[in-house]
Amino acid sequence: MSNLLLAWRRARKGKTKKPYVIEFEKDVIGNLFKIHEELKNQTYCPKPLKTFILRDPKTRKISKSAFRDRIVHHALVLVIEPIFDKSFIYDSCANRVGKGTLFAIKRFDEFKRKVTANRTKEAFCLKADIRHYFNEINHEVLLKIIKRKIKDEKVIWLIKKIVANISQPASPPPHKSCQLSLLQFITKIGMPLGNLTSQFFANVYLNELDYFVKHKLKAKYYIRYVDDFVILHKSKKQLLIWKAQIDEFLRKKLKIKLHPDKSMIVSLIQGVDFVGFRIFYNYKLLRKRNIRKIFAIVEEYRQGEISKNDMLEIFQGWQAYSRWANCFKLRKKVVRRIYEPLQ
Numbered sequence: 001m002s003n004l005l006l007a008w009r010r011a012r013k014g015k016t017k018k019p020y021v022i023e024f025e026k027d028v029i030g031n032l033f034k035i036h037e038e039l040k041n042q043t044y045c046p047k048p049l050k051t052f053i054l055r056d057p058k059t060r061k062i063s064k065s066a067f068r069d070r071i072v073h074h075a076l077v078l079v080i081e082p083i084f085d086k087s088f089i090y091d092s093c094a095n096r097v098g099k100g101t102l103f104a105i106k107r108f109d110e111f112k113r114k115v116t117a118n119r120t121k122e123a124f125c126l127k128a129d130i131r132h133y134f135n136e137i138n139h140e141v142l143l144k145i146i147k148r149k150i151k152d153e154k155v156i157w158l159i160k161k162i163v164a165n166i167s168q169p170a171s172p173p174p175h176k177s178c179q180l181s182l183l184q185f186i187t188k189i190g191m192p193l194g195n196l197t198s199q200f201f202a203n204v205y206l207n208e209l210d211y212f213v214k215h216k217l218k219a220k221y222y223i224r225y226v227d228d229f230v231i232l233h234k235s236k237k238q239l240l241i242w243k244a245q246i247d248e249f250l251r252k253k254l255k256i257k258l259h260p261d262k263s264m265i266v267s268l269i270q271g272v273d274f275v276g277f278r279i280f281y282n283y284k285l286l287r288k289r290n291i292r293k294i295f296a297i298v299e300e301y302r303q304g305e306i307s308k309n310d311m312l313e314i315f316q317g318w319q320a321y322s323r324w325a326n327c328f329k330l331r332k333k334v335v336r337r338i339y340e341p342l343q
Contacts, residue, residue: 004032007074020067035068042157046165049192063192073196083149089210094226095199101275105324106226108279111221115232119281125272126231126239128263133227138255139163139188142205162197202226211247217242225275239265281328294318298337313326
């Protein structure tokens, strides 16, 4: 129960005014005890996910779990994350405490200086990501990886329930929802984008790639952010060899493959797209879509579509992020646009 209480506090963070949170908290202790009993007796059954399409700017299918299921996700991750996190490499950056896009950028800058002998020599970067990553994760492979560290059968049972949960196409009868989840598990492929557990399991899955790159290929300058990764090296030929070996490893061992259009080797002189920045030898720029997005939000505010407080909250986050790029004039331009009178 103490773990469920902590999980509930984490699940409600920033969402205390949402109707589904208010409804759950009308009898928070009773609802938590009910979840506790279901988990203990293995009668717990997650509700089918509700799906919506997000265009930001890429079109993504986001699956949203019921609030009670999100509490279960947090409870599970609170217990098993410390077990797995010890085995993650230092340069696995996503969804980890103290690590994120800015950590990845700092490491890239550090590696860039080393591989180019402090920017005096040419070097190359293998920039790659996984094709349809979340849709292609193989359940059988994932469970095999998890079972190396988790021996408790009840925990494995719960993980199967969560991974097998599917989006709700319509409104099936309540007694059929769990059957649908189990049917989806038979397909043994794909995880919903949007769950805390999906983000965590995605890291566990590609930790296998991290070990292959670091310990088998002996690549020194490697960084991964979810399914986006880079390897820096002075030899383009070496990166071509590694790319082929990585693709073979992914296909054979993890049943996934490199994205054919987004996996390429480029000179650092040309600049590398990574975690929202276009990184060159001596400077960094924001991606164009990032710039378009902040101007679109400012225009929504100017047209009265969002409040000033909401706009300023987004702008302050963007400004802190954009300071890592060389874009002082751009930031001034955005500020001018915010306070510019309507024509």
